[in-house]
Amino acid sequence: QTQEQQQQDTPITRFQRYLQINTAHPNPDYSSAISFLKTQAEAPNLNLQVQTLHFTPDKDKPILLLTWLGSNPSLPSLLFNSHLDSVPAEPSKWSHPPFSAVRSSDGHIYARGAQDDKCIAIQYLEAIRNLKAKHFSPIRTIHVSYVPDEEIGGPDGAAKFVESKEFKDLNVGFVLDEGQASPGDEFRVFYADRTPWNVIIKSKGAPGHGSRLYDNSAMENLMKSIEVVSRFRESQFDVVKAGKAAFSEVISVNPVYVKAGIPSPTGFVMNMQPSEAEAGFNVRLTPTTDPDFVRRRIAEEWAPETRNMTYQIKENGPIRDCKGRPLLTPTNNSNPWWSVFQQAITAVGGKLAKPEILASTTDARFIRQLGIPVLGFSPMANTPILLHEHDEFLKDTVYLKGIEVYESIISSLSSFEDNDHVD
């Protein structure tokens, strides 16, 4: 390396280099991401144990697992998780190319993944690097995991990882995973996610001339269902609008596609009523929703057999933990990690907002399923929420503050010896 390159090797440039690796779907470059992280982890100033795990050898779905051994490895360990992948970006709609990681004069680092969730991926490493430079030595073992495919539901990523012997052998006691930016000056923290379901409803009916009024056409039946779903959507939204619940505390349903008939590019040939029609909905259940309640509504009201409707529900991940409880991590005294976490934030001058349910979904659900407490946390205060949006960015100073926050969190949690029991 030239002197100039060495000078440019900073926490910010390392973040930029990670952001420049295009891990967006549908073709995420996992090997470049893993090789970059591995090089970081193996450098003398980090010197972490490195394992690359493959649970689907026929596909390119690597998991990178880094380990900093504690002085008492028999204690339950800590896990800091992030996902390698990102959602796609439409370059023409961005002010800067989405994989350039350009830093503007006001310090904004623009890139797909800047908030979701490549910031925490590098902040974990930078925090460990700083702790090692200060000769900190952990009592508990610290693991950092980088998993593929979170954005597409994680079946070949976190879902497989948590079922593995490798994961069990980690003896994980407490986990931090991604959270979300906070427009205010308090950090947000999440104790649960919502559960994603994809629901497809289909209707069949006799085809007919475009001019005819007749009952039970496929389109008529689908339109009736869409009205029913819309009313349910309104009823949930009204609860939020009335201030009685947060968005993440109601069931959301949004149409994401409709498919029927033969589109006419010229608009002239539109005289055929189709015999089949379908619509897809993204549904998110709250952690305490009774899934049978939603299944019944779908069967009886959204896609009733009486209107020639059929449906498919693609449930994406667990709803209850191994003991049948909702996937909620306690944020009170029953969770001994909670107060250690809280104090670690205040120790560096950070403020924590009231714990929330995340409106979206993360890999945390797979770990909560095992009964292990997980908090969703990405330290981004005074930052607009830009995940999955155009011009996703993170400000340099916010990113750097996050490193300091993780130093505090990692040192506090890994020094915490008592009370390993969480109900």
Ligand SMILES: [Zn+2]
């Ligand atoms: Zn994410």
Ligand SMILES: [Zn+2]
């Ligand atoms: Zn995302």
